[in-house]
Amino acid sequence: MVRQDAWNQDEDLLLAEVVLRHIREGSTQLAAFEEIGEKLSRTPAACGFRWNSSIRKKYESAIQLAKKQRKQLKKDEIQPEKEITSREKVSLELEDKPVVKTIDEMVDFLLEKKQEVLQKENQLSNEGLSTKRINELIEENQALEKELARLRHEYEIVKNDYQLMINVMERATKRNHTQATAK
Numbered sequence: 001m002v003r004q005d006a007w008n009q010d011e012d013l014l015l016a017e018v019v020l021r022h023i024r025e026g027s028t029q030l031a032a033f034e035e036i037g038e039k040l041s042r043t044p045a046a047c048g049f050r051w052n053s054s055i056r057k058k059y060e061s062a063i064q065l066a067k068k069q070r071k072q073l074k075k076d077e078i079q080p081e082k083e084i085t086s087r088e089k090v091s092l093e094l095e096d097k098p099v100v101k102t103i104d105e106m107v108d109f110l111l112e113k114k115q116e117v118l119q120k121e122n123q124l125s126n127e128g129l130s131t132k133r134i135n136e137l138i139e140e141n142q143a144l145e146k147e148l149a150r151l152r153h154e155y156e157i158v159k160n161d162y163q164l165m166i167n168v169m170e171r172a173t174k175r176n177h178t179q180a181t182a183k
Contacts, residue, residue, distance in 0.1 A: 003041045007050055010171040011040055016059050017168050019051055020161075023066040026073065062164075065157050107155070110148040117141045 015036050022032035033044040033051065040047070056063070121137045 001041060002043055004046075010168070010175060012050070012055055013164065013168045013171065014039065015047060015051060016055055016062075017165060019055075020059065020062055020066045023063060024069045024073075026070050061157060062161055065161070106151055107148060110144055110151065114141060114144050114148070117144065 018036045018039075019029055019032040022029060022035075029048070029051070030044065033047040036042075037044040037047045117137055117140055121134060121141070
């Protein structure tokens with residue numbers, strides 16, 4: 001039986017989550033519409049129309065992030081085996097940790113590095129080292145500040161996506177609970 005009633009906010013959120021997951025995983029939006037259509041008892045065409053007509057506009061930044069994640073996944077799959085760098089080792093160690101905690105740790109790490117650079121800069125200037133070295137440290141500090149700003153921005157995006165997912169799950173749980181008690 002195919003539904004033809006109006007879409008509600010829970011269905012819109014679920015549609016967005018499924019489509020974004022398919023984009024991230026390198027699947028097609030058509031596959032997402034088929035999956036969500038089965039879950040919501042709607043046709044894939046109805047899901048596609050709803051996505052393209054009203055939902056997609058609200059998730060432009062999330063779509064861009066999902067595409068970026070998909071691109072990184074493909075890049076990781078294509079790269080031949082190589083010697084693992086220390087940066088990649090840290091990345092592999094962090095994969096098992098929750099993303100939000102990992103980003104918080106990275107922000108703290110960058111702030112500590114910034115403080116170290118400032119201390120070294122003061123120490124070097126007191127020791128009378130060359131202005132060239134001081135300028136190098138200043139540039140390094142600026143690069144770290146940019147990286148910190150980038151990570152904070154990514155953290156906000158991930159945090160918003162995570163909260164969106166939690167909201168979807170809570171609504172689905174409430175709906176299932178309501179349906180179970182109604183029966």
